[in-house]
Amino acid sequence: MRTVKVAFGLGAVFILGGVLFFRTPSVILTTSKKVTKQLPIFTSQKNEEITLPPPVIRLEPQTQNEVSTIELKPFENKKELNDYSLLRKKIFLTDKEKLQKQNFLKNEPFITRLKDLFKAPSIYSNSEDQQNAAVDFLLDALNSENSTAAAEVLRSIIQDPSTENENLSMADRETLAGVKAEVLYKWTAQEPLKASEIQQWLPGPVSQKIWKNVLAQQEMNQAESELSK
DSSP states (O other): OOOBOOBOSTTTTOBSSSOBEEETTTTEEEOOOOOOSSEEEEOSSSSOEEEEOOOOOOOOHHHHHHHHTOOOBOOTTHHHHHHHHHHHHOSSOOHHHHHHHHHHHHOHHHHHHGGGGGOSSOOBTTHHHHHHHHHHHHHHHTTSTTHHHHHHHHHHHHHOGGGGOTTSOHHHHHHHHHHHHHHHHHHHHHOGGGHHHHHTTOOSHHHHHHHHHHHHHHHHHHHHHHHTO
């Protein structure tokens, strides 16, 4: 299992909530939502540990109240997304299942609505599982006739400035950072020539650090691949 550290704030040494793990076969994505009272931070110069107080999460009173009273609801296309995920896991598909899978990929309104899953704070129950499934779907859709619609949703994830927003809860920022890392990793692996264009969409320093970690992980994978030949 590969790991990628995503650095947030406080220069290059502060790691938000720990380590983000990719979810793919080569790299698996999970996020740690536990925020400890003291965060261990290592300098780049020496192997000495510096302990800093936890970051201050600044929320306006009305925002705090709104966040605490959000009523989660099911995603409108939860069934369709789940059905596609089940089809995607199958090695052999019947003709009927192949047609069903293609019909999902042809459904542009469905593709466009997936963008709602990546808004923060999420209003949907089981949003993280659905986000994972949606990313898989969108990357598959890049090879379909609705590639433009899928690319637009993926681009909106990369351009989302929520990971830069200190007023957002740390848990939401962690989740969105993990999703952004996965999209950056998988999309550029799938379309390497698009990397320079994708880099221009990054909205701030946190996203830039995620991008650098993704590039480092890809370079590591490439080096290991060369050694295994």
